[in-house]
Amino acid sequence: MTIISPSILSCDFLNIESEVKALATCQNIWIHLDIMDSHFVPNLTFGGPVVKNLHKITKHPLDAHFMVTNPEFFLDDFKNYKIHNFTFHLEACHDPVDFIIKGKKLYPSLGISIKPKTPVSQIPKDVLAKTDLILIMSVEPGFGGQKFMEDSFNKIKDLDQLRKKNNYHYQIQIDGGISNLNAKELTRAGVDNLVAGSYIFSGSPQNYPQMVESLRPKIDLE
Ligand code: DX5
Ligand code: ZN
Numbered sequence: 001m002t003i004i005s006p007s008i009l010s011c012d013f014l015n016i017e018s019e020v021k022a023l024a025t026c027q028n029i030w031i032h033l034d035i036m037d038s039h040f041v042p043n044l045t046f047g048g049p050v051v052k053n054l055h056k057i058t059k060h061p062l063d064a065h066f067m068v069t070n071p072e073f074f075l076d077d078f079k080n081y082k083i084h085n086f087t088f089h090l091e092a093c094h095d096p097v098d099f100i101i102k103g104k105k106l107y108p109s110l111g112i113s114i115k116p117k118t119p120v121s122q123i124p125k126d127v128l129a130k131t132d133l134i135l136i137m138s139v140e141p142g143f144g145g146q147k148f149m150e151d152s153f154n155k156i157k158d159l160d161q162l163r164k165k166n167n168y169h170y171q172i173q174i175d176g177g178i179s180n181l182n183a184k185e186l187t188r189a190g191v192d193n194l195v196a197g198s199y200i201f202s203g204s205p206q207n208y209p210q211m212v213e214s215l216r217p218k219i220d221l222e
Helices: 013-021 071-077 096-104 125-130 152-166 183-189 205-213
Strands: 003-006 031-036 062-067 085-089 109-114 133-137 171-175 193-196
Touching: 003 031, 003 171, 003 205, 062 071, 071 085, 071 096, 085 096, 085 133, 096 109, 096 125, 125 152, 133 152, 152 171, 152 183, 183 193
Parallel strands: 003 193, 031 062, 062 085, 085 109, 109 133, 133 171, 171 193
Antiparallel strands: none
């Protein structure tokens, strides 16, 4: 079943607890956490103090997306925060295979992300074989509410083909500019996990579950 990952970057930060709890009734969702350091990307968000107790207010898996220059620091720092998936950027890591091996000892799932200008061919084979998730950025990382980059479809198709051909186990996640206008075509192309921020959180909290469901392909609902 397709996973939908609401990104709390677009939620009301004065009420994070009630915003996250408004998603309580959803099925098959991850809570997407955008960690930015104002270095790897221009923007700055939140870190450990905000994340460490989130697991107490939600049963949904926590999905941390690190847009940081030094992912090694966070790999250790977040290890007790009950994060389900830890995603780092290929562009920020000199030895991604070693990083994944270390990370797999600390987190149930380890993911790697590529920015729009990084081609799929730049992901080493050993990474493809070992990673649990590949996050394709379909906007320049740093901000919510940007326009989806259409050429992301080629990356999805390439990664889906590679996975089938080599029996790789990674799931394909996409992040940036996701809405009901592109969600279904993306899942058809091979995406397993859709991150959406502004689309889900633009309405009122009682409608969040409905917004989540509107991103799911029909086949999931049958
Ligand atoms: C952007 C973040 C995204 C962001 C997506 O750098 O990685 O997770 O929240 O926001 P929308 O869905 O509004 O494009
Ligand atoms: Zn993200």
